[in-house]
Amino acid sequence: MDKKVVYSAVQPSGNLTIGNYVGAIRNWLSMQEDYDCFFAIADLHAVTVRHEPAELRRRTAELAALYLACGIDPSRCALYVQSQVSAHAELCWLLNSVAYVGEMSRMTQFKDKSAKHEDNINMGLLDYPVLMAADILLYQTDYVPVGADQKQHVEIARDIAARFNNRYGETFRIPEPLIKKEGAKICSLQEPTKKMSKSDENPNASVLLTDDRDTVLRKFRRAVTDSDGEVRYAPAEKPGVSNLLAIYAAFKGCSPEEAAGEFAGKGYGDLKTAVGETVSDALAPVQAERERLLKEKTYLAGVLAEGAEKAFRAARRTLSKVYRKMGFYRGE
Numbered sequence: 001m002d003k004k005v006v007y008s009a010v011q012p013s014g015n016l017t018i019g020n021y022v023g024a025i026r027n028w029l030s031m032q033e034d035y036d037c038f039f040a041i042a043d044l045h046a047v048t049v050r051h052e053p054a055e056l057r058r059r060t061a062e063l064a065a066l067y068l069a070c071g072i073d074p075s076r077c078a079l080y081v082q083s084q085v086s087a088h089a090e091l092c093w094l095l096n097s098v099a100y101v102g103e104m105s106r107m108t109q110f111k112d113k114s115a116k117h118e119d120n121i122n123m124g125l126l127d128y129p130v131l132m133a134a135d136i137l138l139y140q141t142d143y144v145p146v147g148a149d150q151k152q153h154v155e156i157a158r159d160i161a162a163r164f165n166n167r168y169g170e171t172f173r174i175p176e177p178l179i180k181k182e183g184a185k186i187c188s189l190q191e192p193t194k195k196m197s198k199s200d201e202n203p204n205a206s207v208l209l210t211d212d213r214d215t216v217l218r219k220f221r222r223a224v225t226d227s228d229g230e231v232r233y234a235p236a237e238k239p240g241v242s243n244l245l246a247i248y249a250a251f252k253g254c255s256p257e258e259a260a261g262e263f264a265g266k267g268y269g270d271l272k273t274a275v276g277e278t279v280s281d282a283l284a285p286v287q288a289e290r291e292r293l294l295k296e297k298t299y300l301a302g303v304l305a306e307g308a309e310k311a312f313r314a315a316r317r318t319l320s321k322v323y324r325k326m327g328f329y330r331g332e
């Protein structure tokens with residue numbers, strides 16, 4: 001029982017893209033075998049920007065169904081909804097006393113989101129990284145697989161853990177971020193030097209995991225390339241074409257250079273069609289399974305309740321240790 005612990009979470013906001021699939025979900029699949037994994041749907045984080053209650057509920061179920069459809073196996077990990085394990089909110093409060101307003105207000109994401117939602121700079125937005133630290137630290141996590149944009153948050157979680165340990169005695173394991181290599185990054189189809197994002201305003205920029213075949217083919221057909229006409233893998237010089245090759249390679253399980261070899265002497269049109277077909281062939285079974293699961297409401301709720309139960313059993317140990325270390329009265 002000395003498997004290393006992996007923790008990660010995704011917010012149920014926006015639709016996941018093939019970038020999330022290749023960069024995050026697929027990674028999680030392989031980790032289920034070698035680690036003790038906790039995968040959460042971070043719904044408490046999602047309410048730090050204005051949201052529609054019915055939509056939050058729907059998106060949470062959809063994200064759970066999608067994970068399961070992708071092959072997350074609830075018997076080999078804890079797949080659960082963050083708000084169903086109250087330990088997260090509790091530990092967040094306890095950690096608030098060792099987190100400083102100054103450091104929180106300097107977080108890049110806080111500054112970006114404050115600028116974007118000027119009319120709603122709420123306490124939750126500022127506290128977001130402390131809740132994330134609570135998520136991670138509750139499980140005595142070793143590794144946190146995240147995108148580069150979340151690295152700063154994992155670092156602040158490390159600082160908070162070390163500060164707490166220092167003040168109250170050894171309590172938390174110090175987690176390490178696992179950031180995917182650049183090569184695995186999938187970029188926008190419209191601005192191929194930018195990461196493909198689920199919140200991009202241009203619908204043609206991202207391919208969603210829920211896009212149907214025609215949509216996928218159309219988005220790839222409209223992908224930005226360049227004017228030299230030669231299919232080559234050269235990310236700096238030819239970002240658009242290289243991104244298409246990287247996507248093709250990620251779905252075929254080969255390297256982008258090998259993919260480029262397959263298209264030697266062919267035109268961009270051939271490449272775009274082949275990428276589109278490859279991606280939509282890969283998505284079709286996932287989409288069908290997701291649809292099926294969404295209709296099995298009782299099953300889905302049951303899987304998540306079990307996941308929450310499993311997570312709670314692990315979280316409870318850390319939480320009671322924290323209460324004890326901080327001196328909360330428990331009868332003696």
Ligand code: TRP
Binds near residue numbers: 008010042045150
């Ligand atoms: N903030 C993360 C994101 O938006 C989601 C998240 C919440 C998370 N809690 C976490 C990621 C804990 C890793 C570990 O991507």
